[in-house]
Amino acid sequence: MTKRFSENEIAAIYKAITERRDMRHFVSGPVDPAILERILQAAHQAPSVGFMQPWRFIRITDYCLRQKIHLLAEQERIETAKALGEREDEFMQLKVEGIMECGELIIVALMENRQQYVFGRRTMPDMDLASAACAIQNMWLASRAEGLGMGWVSLFAPKKLQQLLNMPKDAKAIAILCLGHVAEFYSKPMLEKEKWARREKLHDLIFENTWKEKPDC
């Protein structure tokens, strides 16, 4: 393995990182199986705590099942809106998922028998979630490079999705991934464009040797 990549390669990495978006708007059309394979292989190259490779992928190819998953997300969308209080109406205006439109729907779950793994997880058992999130970030970047959009939907009740997919009780769904063709990528994160939240300044988030959060203004 060479060490430092070429300048063009480095630029490509930063381009993928910068232009990746959490997509909720898709256009119809299937995902090329060869591209899907590359994207899933990218996931499987992610780091994992103690090399446990905790990620499991459930492709949803049954249309009725896709509808049921959409319903779970819709139920949670309404519950979330209520929980948001004064921002309820604003939230309900946002498009938060593209489950029915995307070419490929994939559930990512954490493996069963997770409790057997202690390496790097004795004090922080949720490190397998962190590993699976790294795998999903790989998928996001690979998808962006391939010209496909991806969205991570976390608006669902995990227990209900677990039942729907006949998952063992110690496995846990963490993502409904919408993958597919898009008309265009958002120029900025959609929630920034829609003024749901503003981009923080990076240097407000970097401290030295001790915590020092800036006071809210």
Place this chain on the structure above:
Amino acid sequence: MTKRFSENEIAAIYKAITERRDMRHFVSGPVDPAILERILQAAHQAPSVGFMQPWRFIRITDYCLRQKIHLLAEQERIETAKALGEREDEFMQLKVEGIMECGELIIVALMENRQQYVFGRRTMPDMDLASAACAIQNMWLASRAEGLGMGWVSLFAPKKLQQLLNMPKDAKAIAILCLGHVAEFYSKPMLEKEKWARREKLHDLIFENTWKEKPDC
């Protein structure tokens, strides 16, 4: 933004994903501040649930503090070895961190006041950890392209690290990141090379419409 990247750019993305390693062996020398800035900017481009940008970075530049952090990891290494039972000796042979050798030591933590954020977290509050893990994966890939190694150490008691860094009680340290120069990148994940665990076959981890784990052989 263009859609599909060029073939060379796509190849660069997959190269970074494939050649990224969780590094524990470093050689001395500081990290160029301009490169560190790019790597942290890459982190800040990660997706985050409800655009909450939960990541905070604490650069450790004080040598005594670095020693104290190393001690925390060493204490947890011994506790983990005990918890592993019959694999205790095998575990103690592994190099699990490069805290004292790496050029740059960065703690990644989740922000304070996390409970205020409901979007995408009502049923799964740990989604901010997932977002921060995506940020760390961006750092890993950017570092690899820049020719720097990075390791994510999760062998520590989060409460002790919280106290050491004067973190608010609802903020949470999730990673001790070792970043720096390396003599070479491992040809395979170190835990695979050392036969701690074997690489799973990707297609054993992909199901369709329902959970179907292969029985252990």
